[in-house]
Amino acid sequence: MSQAILYLLKPKFKDPIHGNADFFCPQCVPIEGLLTMFPDMCQNLDIRYVDFARPRGEMGIYVGDEQSCPQLIxxxxxxxxxxxxxxxxxxxxxxIEDPKDVHCYLIARFGLPKPHP
Structure with missing residues (x-):
């Protein structure tokens, strides 16, 4: 594995516990924003979109049962x-599994501008 793997939930998913509504992951949105604003960063990440249902693809190989998103391997x-x-x-x-820490890491690692206070 040469690039960091960034796991994000697919943008639209259903959670059977909450009926038939469509959902998005509010923790993934700030990361998606960075990827959109700074697309060059995407060339240095292996970005993988996973289903809401578990197990979430190959994610378990790296994290076991700790399959929260976003998560950076x-x-x-x-x-x-x-x-x-x-x-x-x-x-x-x-x-890195805490969404705020993933955000901070990407900003530091790729030399992005800091968020305004």
């Missing part, structure tokens, strides 16, 4: 931007 461990944000995944991978 770091190839072969941490880099200087992820050291304080990441947690152990399965095998040698590290992962």
């Amino acid at each position: 770091l190839p072969n461990g941490d880099d200087t931007h992820s050291v304080k944000l990441s947690h152990e995944g399965l095998g040698k991978v590290r992962r």
Whole structure:
């Protein structure tokens, strides 16, 4: 694995617990915004959209049952931007699962402008 893998929920999904309504993931929206505003970043990420239902594709290989989204899987461990944000995944991978930490990591790693206070 050479690129970080970014797992996001597909933009439109159903949650059978809540009837037949369509939903989107409010935690994924800020990450989607960054990807839209700074599309060059996408070339350096392996972005994978997964279904709401679990298991969520190959995600379990890296995180076991901790399949929240968004989630960033770091190839072969941490880099200087992820050291304080990441947690152990399965095998040698590290992962960032808190949406705010994923956001902070992407801004730092790709040298993006900081959000206005």
